[in-house]
Amino acid sequence: MYLSPFATLAYAEGHSSVAAARGAAWFVGGTIGYSRVFGRVVNLRAGAGVQYVSMEVTGEGRSFGETSTVRLGMKGVLLAVDLSLGFVF
Numbered sequence: 900m901y902l903s904p905f906a907t908l909a910y911a912e913g914h915s916s917v918a919a920a921r922g923a924a925w926f927v928g929g930t931i932g933y934s935r936v937f938g939r940v941v942n943l944r945a946g947a948g949v950q951y952v953s954m955e956v957t958g959e960g961r962s963f964g965e966t967s968t969v970r971l972g973m974k975g976v977l978l979a980v981d982l983s984l985g986f987v988f
Contacts, residue, residue: 900931900932900933900934901931901932901933901934901944901946902929902930902931903929903930903931903932903946903948903981904927904928904929905926905927905928905929905930905950905979906925906926906927907924907925907926907927908923908924908925909923909924909925909926909954910922910923910924911923911924911954911956912956913956913971917960917961917962918958918959918960918961918969919958919959919960919969920956920957920958920959920969920970920971921956921957921958922954922955922956922957922972923954923955924952924953924954924955925952925953925954926950926951926952926953927950927951928948928949928950928951928979929948929949929950929979930946930947930948930979930980930981931946931947931948932944932945932946932947932981933945933946936987939987940986940987941984941985941986941987942983942984942985942986942987943983943984944981944982944983944984944985945981945982945983946980946981946982947978947979947980947981948978948979948981949976949977949978949979950976950977950978950979951974951975951976951977952973952974952975952976952977953972953973953974954972954973954974955970955971955972956969956970956971956972957969957970
C-alpha cells in the first residue's frame, strides 16, 4: 500500500484562427493505492485520489475586425488516477 502526494506546475498555450492565449497551471493532490511485484521483475502500481486544479490562459482574439482580451480558465477538484508499470532491479 502507498500514499503519494504530488504537485505539478505547467505552461499552457492555445491557438485558433481567431485567438491565441497562454498562461500557467498548477495541480496539487494525493493518491493512495497498492503496488505489487510480479515474477521479481515487473512492478504494477494502481491507485486513486483527488487533485485541485487551477489553470488560466489570457491572450487576444479578433472578431469582426475588433481585438478583444480572451481569458479562459478552470479551478476545482478532480479525480486523480495513478497507474504505473515498471521493472524491478
